[in-house]
Amino acid sequence: MNGVHDMGGMDGFGPVVREWNEPVFHAGWEGRVYAIMSLATRLAPFDADEFRHAIERIAPVRYLASSYYERWLAALETLLVERRVVTRAELLAKEDAAIDQALIANPVATQGPARVKDKTGSKPPRARFAKGARVRARNLNPSGHTRLPRYVRGKAGVVERDWGVFVFPDTNAHHAGTKPQHCYSVAFDARELWGKPVNSRERVYVDLWEDYLEPIASNSKRQATKRKTVHRTGRP
Amino acid sequence: MSGDHHNTDDTGPAARVKALEALLTEKGLIDPAAIDAIVDIYETRVGPRNGARVVAKAWTDPAYRKRLLANATSAVAELGFAGPEGNHLVAVENTDRVHNLVVCTLCSCYPWPVLGLPPVWYKSFAYRSRAVSDPRGVLKDFGLELAPDVEVRVWDSSAEIRYLVIPERPTGTERMSEDELAAIVTRDSMVGVAKIAAPASRRGDSRRARA
Numbered sequence: 390m391n392g393v394h395d396m397g398g399m400d401g402f403g404p405v406v407r408e409w410n411e412p413v414f415h416a417g418w419e420g421r422v423y424a425i426m427s428l429a430t431r432l433a434p435f436d437a438d439e440f441r442h443a444i445e446r447i448a449p450v451r452y453l454a455s456s457y458y459e460r461w462l463a464a465l466e467t468l469l470v471e472r473r474v475v476t477r478a479e480l481l482a483k484e485d486a487a488i489d490q491a492l493i494a495n496p497v498a499t500q501g502p503a504r505v506k507d508k509t510g511s512k513p514p515r516a517r518f519a520k521g522a523r524v525r526a527r528n529l530n531p532s533g534h535t536r537l538p539r540y541v542r543g544k545a546g547v548v549e550r551d552w553g554v555f556v557f558p559d560t561n562a563h564h565a566g567t568k569p570q571h572c573y574s575v576a577f578d579a580r581e582l583w584g585k586p587v588n589s590r591e592r593v594y595v596d597l598w599e600d601y602l603e604p605i606a607s608n609s610k611r612q613a614t615k616r617k618t619v620h621r622t623g624r625p
Numbered sequence: 626m627s628g629d630h631h632n633t634d635d636t637g638p639a640a641r642v643k644a645l646e647a648l649l650t651e652k653g654l655i656d657p658a659a660i661d662a663i664v665d666i667y668e669t670r671v672g673p674r675n676g677a678r679v680v681a682k683a684w685t686d687p688a689y690r691k692r693l694l695a696n697a698t699s700a701v702a703e704l705g706f707a708g709p710e711g712n713h714l715v716a717v718e719n720t721d722r723v724h725n726l727v728v729c730t731l732c733s734c735y736p737w738p739v740l741g742l743p744p745v746w747y748k749s750f751a752y753r754s755r756a757v758s759d760p761r762g763v764l765k766d767f768g769l770e771l772a773p774d775v776e777v778r779v780w781d782s783s784a785e786i787r788y789l790v791i792p793e794r795p796t797g798t799e800r801m802s803e804d805e806l807a808a809i810v811t812r813d814s815m816v817g818v819a820k821i822a823a824p825a826s827r828r829g830d831s832r833r834a835r836a
Contacts, residue, residue: 397730596784
């Protein structure tokens with residue numbers, strides 16, 4: 390989903406501020422949330438893909454106004470309520486009247502992808518791309534979970550490494566199949582990503598599943614250059 | 626605005642967590658002692674000291690460095706470090722020509738077994754947004770200015786791979802033991818936002834990251 394969590398390349402958040410002698414947890418409850426989350430995956434089986442998506446489903450305004458562990462808490466409540474491990478009413482009944490306005494398990498819904506049938510007993514899929522292959526990140530905009538950041542969509546890069554076969558998050562997060570496939574480290578030139586005269590000695594390596602990528606034919610480099618020229622001269 | 630303010634009073638998230646823990650305990654689904662144990666592990670045992678041991682060994686043992694670069698997950702496991710967010714570790718090495726920087730723009734993925742849980746700045750919106758579009762500017766926020774001819778490689782942890790930066794070993798550390806070296810390796814240097822100062826200059830302003 391094109392959510393506010395997909396922050397790569399956004400402006401306006403100011404400088405990075407470092408905290409000196411930072412504790413692991415800033416309050417007791419942060420550690421409790423972390424630990425309950427580690428244990429909860431055993432009571433209501435959900436994996437990292439679903440957990441990440443539960444965080445992404447938090448409404449943007451609330452996402453931005455929450456700290457990291459507040460987002461974890463919201464995702465945890467969401468998943469435990471959705472899996473009927475606890476009910477919303479039970480949670481509210483346990484809480485103090487002072488915080489009954491707390492927003493529990495009320496994220497925006499997103500539509501997942503169509504179900505893919507898992508092939509059982511089949512061999513791991515073959516890699517479509519080899520090291521050095523020129524690829525383009527597809528311009529995909531799924532309404533559900535994805536790990537294809539917006540800032541690389543439509544951009545050309547080079548396959549640097551094949552990390553092997555991984556479960557596909559876009560389907561897995563929605564219980565729509567594991568769709569195992571190769572995941573690659575794809576190197577993008579910073580100028581390709583940001584289109585400004587940035588330092589030419591900068592590259593961003595993004596780990597992308599095969600379904601996120603399409604090959605760039607060997608002769609398309611010239612076409613792409615030509616298209617760019619048309620845009621520059623033909624349009625203001 | 627970073628979105629990383631911390632609620633420490635007993636309202637808001639603190640009360641909600643208390644309620645959730647009480648409810649799960651009442652239902653017999655969770656044992657508070659197990660929660661205490663996990664908190665203790667991350668507060669006292671899993672942290673950047675683990676990664677520092679890995680780096681110090683890589684600096685002093687060329688065969689280990691080779692194994693670490695070839696397969697960080699198994700090389701890190703040799704030292705007894707493993708666990709959640711550590712199943713697909715990759716080590717990238719900083720040199721005087723190449724500087725690596727690690728981020729997770731989509732959430733805050735981080736190599737827990739070697740670095741512990743991420744610091745607030747790593748999870749901040751400022752870092753997540755700008756590390757990919759303005760890495761040199763982000764490094765300046767940390768007081769690190771790279772020469773323009775140094776190549777910057779930013780690793781966005783968008784899948785299950787977790788990255789550990791092997792920082793440059795500072796000059797003047799030739800006589801130091803592996804244990805002594807482990808003591809000077811900082812968390813920030815293993816994420817790639819800092820260099821490690823040479824021992825002689827460490828007595829000065831410790832915030833100056835430049836060796």
